[in-house]
Amino acid sequence: MSTDRPSVNSPEIRRLARVIEPGHSYGSVTDKISSIVLTRPVSIGWLAGFAIAFSLLMLMTISIAWLITKGVGIWGINIPVGWGFAIVNFVWWIGIGHAGTLISAILFLLNQKWRTSINRFAEAMTLFAVACAGIFPLIHTGRPWMAYYMFPYPSTMGIWPQFRSPLIWDVFAVSTYGTVSALFWFVGLIPDLATLRDRATNKAAQIIYGMLAMGWRGSARHWHRYQSAYLLLAGLATPLVLSVHTVVSFDFSIAIVPGWHTTIFPPYFVAGAIYSGFAMVLTIAIPLRKAYDLEDFITMRHLENMAKVMLATGLIVAYGYFFEFFMSLYSGNKFDVFLVEQRLHGPYAPYYYALILCNILTPQLLWIQKVRTNVVVLFVMSLVINLGMWLERFVIVVISLTRDFVPSAWGRYQATFWDYSTFVGTIGLFVTLIFLFVRGLPAISIAEMRELVAHTSEDDK
């Protein structure tokens, strides 16, 4: 720890490289994280934030109730743009949901220690984002009470789903993803629920956490099977997370619409999903660590690493945009060439330029370390990237659908109040769930932090 070490070990570099601040013991980690749930009083800030989020959630329920009453005509969708906001928002949310499992599963397999303090709430974020995503295709069906038709069940009508359709693949991909993410999250929570059970002082909390912990007692035999199940889940979730956005991209790329029918879609959708997911993790992590004094656990190292992942995936996305254009022009297909012109000069060109600004130009600032370690700039940038990724899906859905093969089929798309209210409402749902999660469950994995304390204290010796 002395300052007369070589410059690589300068205090500044060491500070940036830490995944946990020094001086923590098993007990202090437990105290700090569980106290957020068990002893900390509800703050005015939490109440205010929750109130705002909850009112937006109410806006969502009103919007959906009105939609079910009146039908999808209250939205701006039309022929040719039958998809509109519902699908744009679906793809946006499901993309955000990718970072949680990526952090939990892929970084776990790669033995990246810095994932430890961010994986729990990133997984929670994944679940909540998938919940928001799931709403859109459901209400977009027009008759959500018939949605069970999509599942194969022996109906008295004798009909079955068409398994060659990407829309059915989507049903399976998203529901599997939701289920496996929930399992992964819950398995990770079991030891921490036992901690909360043992530390809770009021009866209700003891009973609730006690039931959820299922009698976990930390036996070595149990840990042994637990670890092998966790590792297997990580191995299973890794291809799953890549498959989900691949299947989502099939919804587009299997159609013959110009701008959709390209083989670059699966990898470029997956990269975009991770990109937006990490942006959302930063959007949540930065206020969270500030509000609950978790700077010791969510260190600059975490923020900087997430910024680097955003930069890398942002570059893959940029590569995707470039080759989308290049292949359109190189193919010489007049519909594809025309689509490029429409993106650059058509009625929705401002959206396209805003997309390039948000997704490609702004993140280049992340090459600079000062930017990566500036919390405020990172927070703003995460919001800009979230916006950019939403614009990307808007551009893909709307420009292609309004300008397909025959001019007589061209059209325009204008979102209505109800489109916006439903979208903002799902953000309300998401934030409400995040607020409840932070108060009800440990936002950082306590058991894994103890493991980290054990490892770092060994390293110091």
Added chain:
Amino acid sequence: MKVPHANVCYGLLGEFDTPKELMVAARKVREAGYHRIDAYAPFPVEGLSQALGLGRKHDLVPMITLIGGLGGGLSGFFFQLWVNASTYPLNIGGRPLNSWPAFIPVTFELTVLGASLFAVFGMLAMNKLPQPHHPLFNVARFKRASNDKFFLCIEANDPKFHLEETARFLQGVNAQHVIEVRDED
């Protein structure tokens, strides 16, 4: 026949401060010939199960997962084939009914789903969880097994178990506290 509400001894619990001490003690306890033992820790301690002499054979979770994955994938694939080629054939543009590549995405998802469900529920079942009551929960200090202390339990049904001798033995391997675990049966 057991007498109801008889207060029986479940075993002796030794408490340790660090995972290292627990590991050393676990090895010694095993070398002394005890078999009905278990250790409790607030996080997975590397090598602890080996120190306790639990081999790979104790871990059926990977096999259960494999069965779940194979079951999910195979049943998913043949189910789609049966639906779309046999019971409800849809002729779209004269394409073959057994268009198996189109069934792969759902097959893949169901493989992962089957394997994951089996992994999690298999793990819980092998661990005999949920288990609302366990004698160890009668010990007040055991609450710290989910916080910052490490425990080693020699169970009373071990053939070598003797209340005083085993207690002395546990103190001999540096247990901070030795507690008798009792249970109302």
